[in-house]
Amino acid sequence: MIQTINIRSFMLLLLCGIVLFSCKKEKAVPLQALELNKNNIEILEGYTSTVEITSGNGNYAVSETSLVEVEITGNIITFTATENYGEERLFIMDGTGRKAAVDIKVIPAVLSADDPxxxxxxxxxxxxxxxxxxxxxxxxxxxxxxxxxxxxxxxxxxxxxxxxxxxxxxxxxxxxxxxxxxxxxxxxxxxxxxxxxxxxxxxxxxxxxxxxxxxx
Incomplete structure (x- = not known):
């Protein structure tokens, strides 16, 4: 009788282990490559432009920059050009350390008011x-x-x-x-x-x- 109970207990524990392992396996989310809808933008001084993260793993950040102000809202990154202009390469990173590059060019807002x-x-x-x-x-x-x-x-x-x-x-x-x-x-x-x-x-x-x- 005791042997029968032990066998049943062992089978029950084994079954619970299989269920827990299956749940953990189902919850595991595969990591995604970090991808953007564009990798280069040109911004007029004082204007903004956006980049959308089309694939990634959350917790996004942008490398330091001297040309633009950065605002991150969900998967959308808004770049606002400051008074400086020039070119630089920025890196967008997610929480897993994956990176994607964005080349930014800021140009004067008014090259000539008469230029169509x-x-x-x-x-x-x-x-x-x-x-x-x-x-x-x-x-x-x-x-x-x-x-x-x-x-x-x-x-x-x-x-x-x-x-x-x-x-x-x-x-x-x-x-x-x-x-x-x-x-x-x-x-x-x-x-x-x-x-x-x-x-x-x-x-x-x-x-x-x-x-x-x-x-x-």
Missing amino acids: RFYWDNMIALEQANAWSTTILENKVAITNIAEKKQLVLSWNGEFAVGVKPRATLRIIDEDDKQNISLTKLEILSIDRSKNLCTIVFYKEKQKGELVFVLP
């Missing part, structure tokens, strides 16, 4: 020689590059006139993807007929963009 340009995450110089064309409608401005199969469209409610515009969006269209970004603010700063230029600034939270283009 589009800026969001990277600068596009809107010159006749580089194949970008501009289309202006009552509540919409589109810049298009047929060769690159890319189009950027700013739209808003209301007329094409100086002032803050409600319900603005930025649509980014390329050969592989379409993005519709709801903007927190869009303002037409100036429509300067003497210089034949229009200037628009727009925001998504802390991220700022601008468009300067030649009027028809």
Whole structure:
């Protein structure tokens, strides 16, 4: 009788051990490589740009920098350019010690106020020689590059006139993807007929963009 109880006790302990081992095995999460949605960014002085961590293991940090201010929110890292400009390589790290590099270039915010340009995450110089064309409608401005199969469209409610515009969006269209970004603010700063230029600034939270283009 005692032998039978001992055998049953042993089998019960063995079964409990197997269950505990299986639970621990199920809870073990494999480590992931640290990957970013982009590995180089260009930021205008005083503006921001974001990098998304698409794969990683949490507890993120960024190496020391003299060019930008850094804010980490979940898997999104926001870089804000300070008054300094230049280039540097930063490293994003997770809690396991894995690293991914980001090359950052900060350029002066106003190279020339009269230079037609589009800026969001990277600068596009809107010159006749580089194949970008501009289309202006009552509540919409589109810049298009047929060769690159890319189009950027700013739209808003209301007329094409100086002032803050409600319900603005930025649509980014390329050969592989379409993005519709709801903007927190869009303002037409100036429509300067003497210089034949229009200037628009727009925001998504802390991220700022601008468009300067030649009027028809």
